[in-house]
Amino acid sequence: MGKEEQVEEREVLDSIFPDEITDISDTEYRISIQLDLPDDENGDEPSEPPTLVLHVRYPDDYPDEAPMLDLSPPQNADPHPHFSVAADKEELLRGLQDTIQENTGMAMIFTVVTTLKEEAERLVAERRAAVARAREEVLLAAEREENKKFHGTPVTPETFTMWREGFLREMEERQQREEEERLAELKKARVKEPVKLTGKQLWERGLVGKIDEGDDDENIPLEQVEKLKIEA
Incomplete structure (x- = not known):
């Protein structure tokens, strides 16, 4: 069978x-x-x-x-x-x-x-x-790594304090640099503040009559006074 x-x-x-x-x-x-x-x-x-x-x-x-x-x-x-x-x-x-x-x-x-x-x-x-x-999984891992570039650090009280201190320090340093740059420019151009004469100095120099009565004799720049002397 x-x-x-x-x-x-x-x-x-x-x-x-x-x-x-x-x-x-x-x-x-x-x-x-x-x-x-x-x-x-x-x-x-x-x-x-x-x-x-x-x-x-x-x-x-x-x-x-x-x-x-x-x-x-x-x-x-x-x-x-x-x-x-x-x-x-x-x-x-x-x-x-x-x-x-x-x-x-x-x-x-x-x-x-x-x-x-x-x-x-x-x-x-x-x-x-x-x-x-x-x-x-390899592609997802690569994508996760790439996405990390576009996500900031989560804000916590500690991270905010660190950021604030760094920001204030950066602003202070920037202001200091700007002030130093301004002083350097002034020194380079030899810019001086105008010298102002008192009323007594104007009188002694015979310039009292040359100035308008509305002018404040305490605030007359020396440059303007010298100009008046020449015109006189």
């Missing part, structure tokens, strides 16, 4: 995987399984999706006894950043145990292939998502 079921299943598999299945013997064959993956938006992956090869060998009592399974990569396969048959083999084979137990007594290889393919695609999807999250 087991032999008949094996031959029947093998014929069905030929019709399902005409190009993917290769016979090794009457009870042993291998099936090439190519994963179906969404397009890689980042361009980090090979143009061809990864492929794994499932080796199947029937024991005499299959399907009442579990098939003997193994996995290998195809020859000369390009490495894939998110999938490796050598590294993922044990996990993938363990993932088939429930499927095998649930289907014991029935032809199960098509179900095994389907489960294996889905599990491998899940691993790739999870790893892609992890890489995308890592990239997103």
Whole structure:
């Protein structure tokens, strides 16, 4: 009975995987399984999706006894950043145990292939998502650093006091510099304050009659007096 079921299943598999299945013997064959993956938006992956090869060998009592399974990569396969048959083999084979137990007594290889393919695609999807999250975190960290340039220090009583002291010190230094610059300019131009004569000095110099009565004799500049002397 087991032999008949094996031959029947093998014929069905030929019709399902005409190009993917290769016979090794009457009870042993291998099936090439190519994963179906969404397009890689980042361009980090090979143009061809990864492929794994499932080796199947029937024991005499299959399907009442579990098939003997193994996995290998195809020859000369390009490495894939998110999938490796050598590294993922044990996990993938363990993932088939429930499927095998649930289907014991029935032809199960098509179900095994389907489960294996889905599990491998899940691993790739999870790893892609992890890489995308890592990239997103790097971008967010860079954005946070950039945003720090546009945010001032939070105002607290302590920071305000420090700012006020610095501001007052800066204003005092600025005023001092401006005063020094003004004095330097005055010294450079040799500017002197006009000398003012008292009423007595005006009288002694004979200039009393030359000044209008409305003028305050205490505030007559020496320059004006000298001019009056010349005109007199």
